[in-house]
Amino acid sequence: MLIFEHTHPGTRNRAQQPAAVADTQLADIPANQLRQQPAALPAVSELQVIRHYTRLSQQNFAIDSHFYPLGSCTMKYNPRGANRAAMQPGFLSRHPYAPTASHAQGLLACLYELQQILKAATGMCGVSLTPMAGAQGELAGMAMIRAYHLARGDSQRCEVLVPDAAHGTNPATAVMCGYRVRDIPTDRNGDVDIAALQQVVGPQTAAIMLTNPSTLGVFERNIEPIAAIVHAAGGLLYYDGANLNAILGKAQPARMGFDVVHLNLHKTFSTPHGGGGPGAGPVLVNERLEPFLPVPLVIQESDGYRWVEAPERPQSIGRLSTFMGNVGILLRAWAYARMLGREGLPRVADYATLNANYLAARLRQAGFDLAYPDRRATHEFIITLRHEQKQYGVSAMDYAKRLLDYGHHAPTTYFPLLVPECLLIEPTETESRATLDRFVEALIAIRDEGRSNPDILHTAPHTLPVRRLDEVRAAREPDLRWRSGSG
């Protein structure tokens, strides 16, 4: 039932209404500027609202309630302590334009420390915290690359190279920045095909966008030759930080030869995913891209911290948000990083990698096919169900849906596109061995069901608030909003 359908006309939440204002006080607004029909919003009591949204929340799987091994999304525990740090009244009530000298030094100290932590973790020399999501970080990074080439009068670079295993945001971002995209194939072992790269790289190459470890769940072993080839052609290297959790505190994008990096704080730094945002996608750069960083930046001077805005940064690509990006998310990442500290950051990569390799080893011992059996798993890995599909007609989607019945969120399915019938599994470091064991047992049980009674899988899930949804109908006859009088 929709909240609108609880409406009882005349219901008002008097506790949420300020004192009434006489009509005469609106007399200065011309009649033709006024709204005639009230908006069709619900008219319900405060208790109804609480019950309705509490019930809705109970229809979600979440990290707080379920194992959530969604590959390439790093669904680790979001510490409550980080949430509390960001929800301090002084932080929540601060207006973005409150003067910084008198009313922002505490906030800016946190943001400045976060800048320093991210620089140390990546080895880069400049940082801007302002991008509001990974995709906006990508946009900032590619816009900086574009600005760099143009500032050198190098206007012929019109292509961006993207491996075929990359996240969809990579090619979409390159196009938003005015580039043509060239796909680079992956070799049999999951590394970038160097011969193919050499054939397409050239004076038209603006950059290559890479995720390392890649979305195939393996470390790109050729990263040094790739960097040499692209740099020799005058192109730059873009690092998509989606998988930084695998190498946090162990290896740095700067040392691999990357010129610009975006991080996903909602992945590696454990800020909440919130049902699809907000995220934060800070960008970090080396010296050559430093002048182009998006504004504002936080700097420390003898008399305190302050923002640096566009007039002081004439080569900046500019502003990406009305104010300063997702500050509340940055504060959560700051609190998380301060709790972990210098010794805790590498442990993230250690235990994320341990958990993934343990899970991969157990599944392999149970007879599941790893997509890259000769490779070490990173913080995630892929199993392929093509054999089960061929022999029993049971698909990766069937497994995903049946896993929900077993109380586990599904891994990422059908991505990367290179591996047929794949599950991309990322357990993260915050899960216990016991949870991983239960997940293995669930997959074995599902495989048995798929072989003996595949219909159980085809028709799964069976225990959730709804069963498999008609997505074709949703797209063919879009019903995107409630209207009064509709059902």
Added chain:
Amino acid sequence: MPFIPHAADDVAAMLDTIGVASIEALFDEIPAPLQQCDLSAIEPGEPEMVVSRLAAERAAADGVPICFVGAGAYDHHIPAAVWDLVTRGEFYSAYTPYQAEASQGTLQLIYEFQSMIAALTALDVANASLYDGASALAEAVLMALRGNRSNRSRQVLLPRTLHPAYRATVATIVTPQQVELETIDYQRDSGTLDVAALAPYEANPPAALVVPQPNFFGQLEAVDQLTDWAHRHGVLLIAVVNPIALALLKPPGEWGEKGADIACGEGQPLGIPLASGGPYLGFISCREALLRQLPGRLVGRTVDRDGKPGFTLTLQAREQHIRRSRATSNICTNQGLLAAAATIYMALLGSDGLTAVARACHANRNALLTALTEIAQVEAPFSGAGFHEAVIRIGQPADQIIRSLAAQNLIGGYPLANDYPELGEDALLICATESRSAADISRYRDNLQRILERRGPACTRLRPADGL
């Protein structure tokens, strides 16, 4: 180890299962020269108790001043229920609802959000949210360029009465796609856009015209005339609106004869704390004809295999994870948790409550303007109606006065001189929402009067700079 549950015997057993001697051995595919990371610049870790205390101290140092600034972010009362519900772990720690059956809570909530935004703007469809107001406008501009069937112009008109940070953000995001952003000046007496100023663009009409309502100065634009001008010339009209104001003011879908084509704006006023500028909430809605040009996530209602109603992400063929380089935008994550806050806020207030808030904001804005202009040196340069905010001139450099007010724990407004030098160094944008009391307003007036008097009449009125 913070947040890592492994006991020593777990680690030993796991390594044994994998068949390696140590965790270090799991990194053996990383070339040796790359296995370095100097973290000495980072402090050692601290327990939650210590980090909590540091956060509390720093937040307290920033104070909780009385806020008379708006300029794109508004200090409204947020019902306690909003964030009690939003921070429930089931909302807070879920991800994008790819597995629809396990995400009906988030999906239904977004469907309700889309319904409420569409209703508030009086347009056909809204998406699941964008990052913030400024970036939502950038997406609206790109959408209009794709969706305008009357012309192939790459030009978009942005009035100077639009928030300066919105203009800057749009420029950053759309410039790489060969878009020409043309700035339109405003009338000095009203602080609004003049339809006559658009005449030069009639010969070669642009793809879109952006109209903010209320505008950055808090003034009301002639939205009907501007919309009709746009449609007469095959131009799409993009409305940038404040969602609280929409409870009182004519919604974009009803502007002029045909209504605006796209509406977007900042959803922060709907139950989202000021929080130094984010995370906020971009919203966007449009007419049905532009549906396939909408960027970002969309939730649709459908049925499951038993015919029971349910919700799912839909029309994903527009999006980057399906279409890759041919997507409508690179956007992936949106602002799901903030959309939840806005939905719960709107459900709690309803149309009556939202209207009551808007009326109280308007009354307070007028009361503030009246109180401050009682001071001899203070005057209001613009005539005509406004909402939320107003421009005043105070006879002294606004940035200095702001600092003096801050020492009294008052955030006095937004100095306009950097963005609008023609208004004078003493021009200040002020705001009062429903949460300012009569005592707050008196306190502001008394302090401002005292500060201006102390600085004395010696400082003559500043002259506006010539031109722009």
